[in-house]
Structure formats: structure tokens, C-alpha cells
Amino acid sequence: MDDDQDESLPSLNALRAFEAASRHLSFRRAAEELRVTEGAVGQHIRGLETNLGLKLFERRGRGIALTENGETYSVSVRRAFDLLIDATKALRPEPLKITISVTPTFAAKWLIPRLPDFTSANPDTDLRIVATDRLSHFQRDGIDLAVRYGRPPFGAGLDTDLLFEDIQVAVASPDILRGERRGKQIVSQHTLLHDTHNLWPQFLADLLRQQIPLTVEKNIRFSQTSLAIDAAAEGQGIALANLEFVARDIAAGRLVRIFELAHRTHAGFYLVSPRKPRQSEPVATLRKWLHVQASKARQAEDAHAARSLSRSSAPM
Template sequence: MPDDAALPPLNGLRAFSAAGRHLNFRAAADDLGVTQGAVAQQVRGLEDHLGLRLFLRHPRGLSFTEEGRTYHAAVSRAFAQLAEATDALRRAPARATISVTPTFASKWLIPRLADLTRAHPGIDLRLTATERVASFHSDGIDLAVRQARPPFGASLRADLLFTQDVIAVCSPALVANQDLPLDALAFSRMTLLHDTHDLWPKFFQSAFGQSVDAPRSLRFNQTTLSLDAALAGQGIALASRFLVARDLAEGRLVQPVRCSLEGGLDFYLLAPRHIGSGAAAQVRDWLLGLARDEAGEAG
């Protein structure tokens, strides 16, 4: 790879390129918006840098030397490539990459992406769904949504999106013949849907002041799967209220017992202290605004 220090001065190359197009210093000066003397001086400086003559000077204009003609063709190609690359960069959509958990992606973010597209049609959003901790630098992540608790590192900006207000939900068909709210005995006859958080023991203590021995259960490694099973009428699941708010409002899910549990790990929007792109800042503002609106409606 050539050393940048060995490259000719850019102004000299621009002057040489323009002069070579017109074979005239005055016309080149008009192209570049500088004086004829400035163009002539920059070309002489380039020739001195290279140690050879690129033009033959004539009373009415210029002509290439053999070396100058070959060099001009190469310089012209290089400037054309730079112009094409710059134009492509300007036309490329603004990009933002957000890392979220699979449950947050499927149950909250994806159903609302059309709203983001309408609000910011020029943003190319890249969505990464993973449970693992993402690195903003090495993974190329602009924003992340994770369940966590303060404090956070000084290099991070952390904004609360939703509290972990955990409720029980199931398909209305599952409890169609039951008196609601269910009591502890009724729960003991139901199938419980477990995820990795395993909050059922705490939930039962909060709801009934006692443990419940439910002989039937299904276990999943992600909350989104337990919620899909609940929607399919396969049992009762636990989930943060905001994740199921639309399903509750539209009657796809019901609460079999009126109890909520503070889970302790709230949902935070994380970003580097200094957000790198304008697109990421716009997505961050949109997420925070939407979360604020939905929290206000719930309240």
C-alpha cells in the first residue's frame, strides 16, 4: 500500500486534471474558481514533486508530454472513482442497528415497525435479535434493549423503557368455563408455561400468599415461546404487561387473576454516551417517545 506522505498534493492533482481536460490554464481556472496564476503554480508544483514535465507550454495553450498524457488518464479515472463513491455514499440511506432480545423483537418492536417507517422513511433499520450481551464497538451496534438494573457504566446512556410488571395471561378459551379470577386451587389444575425467568413461585406468593403445586407444565427457553403457547390455548404464561398489552386489549389474551409482580429487571434502552449517527439518535427518540406514550395510556 503506498505511503500517503509520498502522494502528490491534492490541489496540484485537481489543477492538473482540469488543465488536462482543457489544455488551457485559463479554462481550468474557470472550472476550479481560482486564478489562472494559481492553476499554473499548482501544476508547476506537481511537476516539481514528480520530477518531470507533464505539459509543454505554448503561447496559445498546452499540450501533453508523453508522461503527462498517461498520468492524466490515470488521475482522471481516480477522480471519477472518488466522485462515484461520494455520490453513492450520499444516496445511501441513513442506517441504524439495534440489538434486542427475541421476545422484545417479536412481541413489541416488530408489530410497531410500520410506525417507525412512516415517521422516518429514510432510515435503514437493522434489527439483531439475540439474548447475548452485544458490544457496541465490535458488533457494530448503535442501540440495544436489555433487561437490567442500574447502575450502568459511565460510557453508556441508559433510558428506562418499561418496568418489568409481570402478569399472568392465557387464551380466553382456556378459562371459558371457569369463574374468574382463578383461585389457588383452580391454578393447581392448569398447565403452567415456564420461561427462563421462572417467576411462578414469586407470583403465587404475591397472588395467593402460598405456593401452588401445579402438576402439569411446559418449559421454554424464551418468553416469546411461552406467550405463543398461551395464545394457542396450551396453558397460562407470565409476561411483562407491556409485551401483551395489545393482545389483552384486542381479546386474544385475558388475565386469569388480577395480580402483578415487580420482576426486578426492567427494560432499558442502551446506547454509547456519544451516539455516532443521526439515524440512531432518531430511532432512540422514537423508541423513547413511543414507550412514554404507551406507559401513559396504561396509566
């Protein structure tokens, strides 16, 4: 490299000090941004002016302003720093960013408890979760994958596959059932906790067909299933919820199933995405992970049911 050409270039620290001071029009604020002293910034600027042989700043009252040369130079220096930033970013690949749209209850009761497994297995993927009861639009809202409740089809040009069925079970805190016999008859009057799906009438009809009476004292209605589940865990009544959303609480003893009856709505939770996704590989990875988690959940539920049946059939 030509030594004379190298010596003609100002130091990078001096250029950084000038660029910051030119933006803030303040040596003090430039020093705060660069985490150096105000005197160091002033020294860099004076050295740069000496190197260039011209003034870059001038005093105006209690402040400073760029000279005409300083104004022109600041534009070029700022552009050069932007090029350096862009070049550096190009060498550091951006993390994969996936956006999934789910209902608030699915997020709170199913997805969030399992997220550590996904983040540890996919450290280079940034997952954005949009939890809303509103139907998200894939293109307008930038959604890569959605979990939708109902029955297909959900629209043209979409790939759809079942994640898990909607199997409704009645659950409550074990505290409100002390001394009662579960399974065939609930002797006390109880509060029913409803959500917007309003599936209690069908469930009660199923109970009557099996000659299982349930005396209802009152009803409380919630806008989200997760709120009804939380209220049940707090001993405020009996909630009706998808088995997948309460399985962990049942296994932990926070909730118990009131009846063996399980009501199938013939709906389900489906994975839905455009047939031509913006990011096919990460979407496929997330879709596969969700299916694996659902399979593990079913296996855990089957094992828990088998243990419960074994305990209930054991001789006294």
C-alpha cells in the same frame, strides 16, 4: 469546447461495452450484463478499435483475450468508471444506518408491531435490528443503541434510561377458562408455561399471600418468553410475561389476564448507548421514538384497564 478534442473521445456506450467485455472476456456475457445484443457489443468494440487505431481483443481458440494495449486500456477505463461511480455517490447522501440490539421477545412482541410508525416518520433511516439473547458489545458488534433487561448500572461510559418496568402478569387463552371464575380462584388444574427467567415461584408466592390458590398439573419450559406467550395464546397453558409484551394480545382478545395480581420484579427494560455515540442525532431520534411508543402503550393499557373495570362493576 474544442470540437476536435470532443470528437477524439470514444462514446460512453462503447467504453461501457469494452469495460464489461474486458472483465468477462466474453461479448455474450457483456451483452447480458448491459442488456443489449451480443452484436451490439461487437459493433461498439469494433468502433472503439477504429477510433483508437489499434486492436483491443484477439481471438484465442473459441474465446477472446485482451491484447497488450487492451490490457493497459482496460485498467484505465475501469478506474475512470470507478471515479464516475464515486462522484455520483458523493452527490447522493447515504441513508442513515442505525443498529439496535434487543432480545428476541422484545423484537417480536413489542418492537416489530410498531416499526411501521418509525419507518414512515424516518424514511431516510435504515434500521438494523439485532435480536439476540447474547449481550452485544457496542464497539465490536457496531451497536448504536441497545435495549437491555435488568437493573443499572450496565457499564461505565454508557447512557441509561428506563423504557418500561418489568411488570409480570399471568395470561392464557380465553378458551381454556370457559365457565371458570377468574380473579379469585381457578378451579381446574392447569399447565404453567415457563421461560428462562423462572418467575413463577415468586408469582405463586404472591398468590398465596393473597389467599388465591392455583392448582398446577404440569409445567412446560421454553427458552424464550415469546414462545411461552404464543403457547398460551394457543390454549396450552398459563404464561407469565411482561405486561408490555402481551398488552396487544389482551386488547385483541387473544389473551386474558387470569388474575388482577401484577408482580413487579424491580427490574426493567432500559435504553443503553455509549455516551459518545457514533451517530448522535439519529440515535437521539430513535431513543425519543422508543420513549414515545412506550408512553402510548402505557396510555392504551390504562384505558383498557379502565374499560375492563367498568364492565366488571356494571350491574347485572
